[in-house]
Amino acid sequence: MTVHHRPEASPVPARVPLATAPLGVFGSLAAGRRNVLELIPELATRLPIVSGRTVKRWHMVTDPTALRRILRDRVEDYPKSVVTKLILEPAIGDSLFVAEGAQWMWQRRVAAPVFSHRNVSALGPVMTAAADRACARLAASDGRAANLYAEMVAATFEVISDVTFSDNEGFDRQAVHKAIEGYISQTAKVSFLDVVGAPAWVPRPSRLIATGPMREMKRMADRSIDRRRAEGAKPVPDLLDLLLQGEDPKSGRRMTTSELRDNLLTFIVAGHETTALTLAWSLYLCAFDEGAQAQARDEAQAVLGDRTATAADLPHLPLVRRIVDEALRMYPPAAFLSRTAQTQDELCGREIRPGDTVILPIYALHRHHLLWIDPDRFDPARFADPKAIDRFAYLPFGDGPRICIGASFALQEAVIVLATLLARFRLARVPGKDPKPVMILTLRPEGGVWLSVTRL
Numbered sequence: 001m002t003v004h005h006r007p008e009a010s011p012v013p014a015r016v017p018l019a020t021a022p023l024g025v026f027g028s029l030a031a032g033r034r035n036v037l038e039l040i041p042e043l044a045t046r047l048p049i050v051s052g053r054t055v056k057r058w059h060m061v062t063d064p065t066a067l068r069r070i071l072r073d074r075v076e077d078y079p080k081s082v083v084t085k086l087i088l089e090p091a092i093g094d095s096l097f098v099a100e101g102a103q104w105m106w107q108r109r110v111a112a113p114v115f116s117h118r119n120v121s122a123l124g125p126v127m128t129a130a131a132d133r134a135c136a137r138l139a140a141s142d143g144r145a146a147n148l149y150a151e152m153v154a155a156t157f158e159v160i161s162d163v164t165f166s167d168n169e170g171f172d173r174q175a176v177h178k179a180i181e182g183y184i185s186q187t188a189k190v191s192f193l194d195v196v197g198a199p200a201w202v203p204r205p206s207r208l209i210a211t212g213p214m215r216e217m218k219r220m221a222d223r224s225i226d227r228r229r230a231e232g233a234k235p236v237p238d239l240l241d242l243l244l245q246g247e248d249p250k251s252g253r254r255m256t257t258s259e260l261r262d263n264l265l266t267f268i269v270a271g272h273e274t275t276a277l278t279l280a281w282s283l284y285l286c287a288f289d290e291g292a293q294a295q296a297r298d299e300a301q302a303v304l305g306d307r308t309a310t311a312a313d314l315p316h317l318p319l320v321r322r323i324v325d326e327a328l329r330m331y332p333p334a335a336f337l338s339r340t341a342q343t344q345d346e347l348c349g350r351e352i353r354p355g356d357t358v359i360l361p362i363y364a365l366h367r368h369h370l371l372w373i374d375p376d377r378f379d380p381a382r383f384a385d386p387k388a389i390d391r392f393a394y395l396p397f398g399d400g401p402r403i404c405i406g407a408s409f410a411l412q413e414a415v416i417v418l419a420t421l422l423a424r425f426r427l428a429r430v431p432g433k434d435p436k437p438v439m440i441l442t443l444r445p446e447g448g449v450w451l452s453v454t455r456l
């Protein structure tokens with residue numbers, strides 16, 4: 001018997017109302033401005049594929065076999081969609097996240113060893129220090145409500161800036177943070193419209209951000225890289241050092257300053273908000289289910305005592321890890337991925353034509369009724385045996401050659417911070433203030449995650 005079993009009618013954590021009627025193009029555009037997730041038809045949580053036409057032909061695929069084909073077996077036929085590039089290129093150039101073909105492959109070969117288990121573990125102390133500072137800040141909210149999402153954004157930004165451009169005079173963390181935030185909020189609303197084929201008059205982000213804070217941020221990053229190149233690596237090499245030392249084993253090619261800068265900014269953009277969201281949603285779920293919170297707290301306190309968690313504690317914190325896994329299922333930060341089909345193909349018996357947009361609605365996949373029992377229910381015990389989960393039914397980090405390069409970095413950080421917080425604080429819901437999931441490039445809690453904080 002599992003401890004988490006509850007009757008069917010028990011309340012479920014915050015979710016998005018998905019579209020139940022087919023939306024015409026104008027309906028889609030209007031919904032897209034409100035909340036991209038509402039565009040994902042309810043049907044996508046019940047059928048393997050849902051197709052439609054909103055200016056362009058599109059298919060939402062939630063069938064694990066088809067997903068394996070798109071992401072792994074036929075990856076060349078399904079490159080990232082034009083829209084992904086439109087949105088991200090102005091900020092992060094033709095870096096790892098957006099590049100295709102040979103231009104992607106050599107960068108992946110340089111970057112892969114940077115994220116080896118050994119290197120990621122060695123960066124653990126940066127995460128431990130950020131967890132400590134987060135606790136110190138949170139202690140000031142003892143007995144009151146705090147926005148845990150804002151707290152987690154601060155913590156994960158400290159980590160990612162410490163392992164990229166840290167210790168460099170003249171690198172203004174706050175300026176970089178503001179530039180990235182501004183960029184994301186400006187581009188957010190147009191993104192999904194493009195996925196479903198928005199008309200040409202929709203403003204494109206490149207025009208919005210070609211000047212101003214983004215340009216200044218790039219200049220600052222370039223100066224930091226040049227300085228580090230001159231000064232040499234830090235005692236524990238960080239991501240910048242590792243990438244600076246990196247070399248493509250095939251061609252011997254190394255990254256130039258602008259290639260390094262674009263990739264490091266990619267790590268910041270791709271890595272900090274996603275990890276903050278994972279933590280914020282995990283904390284919300286812990287407040288939602290006080291029993292699960294108590295169990296995870298017992299585990300964290302038994303392992304840590306008064307210490308802050310470190311990378312070495314990870315194998316001893318399975319319950320904390322399951323909460324993170326379940327949060328990534330229920331609120332995947334990258335709630336949908338998109339690809340543009342290059343060749344004629346067939347997915348789930350349906351014809352795919354070159355140019356069709358193939359949407360991977362991860363949010364719907366993770367709440368699919370054919371793949372998950374009682375999908376809207378929070379139940380970390382689902383992950384007690386990771387082998388029991390179909391690999392292509394659970395894709396918070398994507399899969400195949402383009403799987404998230406920072407997955408183990410993010411998971412290590414999330415477990416360190418969550419275990420430390422749970423060991424030291426009790427978190428409870430604030431009545432009437434449940435977060436509302438909204439898709440803005442990533443799946444965010446509108447208005448934040450407000451929880452009342454009690455120091456233990």
Ligand code: HEM
Binds near residue numbers: 080098402404405
């Ligand atoms: C919980 C946190 C994170 C989530 C949910 C996440 C999710 C994802 C997903 C879904 C993809 C694949 C996108 C696609 O196939 O269209 C991806 C790719 C990527 N992620 Fe993450 N990510 C996270 C953290 C990080 C971190 C911490 C870093 C770096 C420090 C990072 C760097 C990247 C990069 C560079 C890629 C592109 C890889 C390639 O195309 O070769 N991510 N991420």
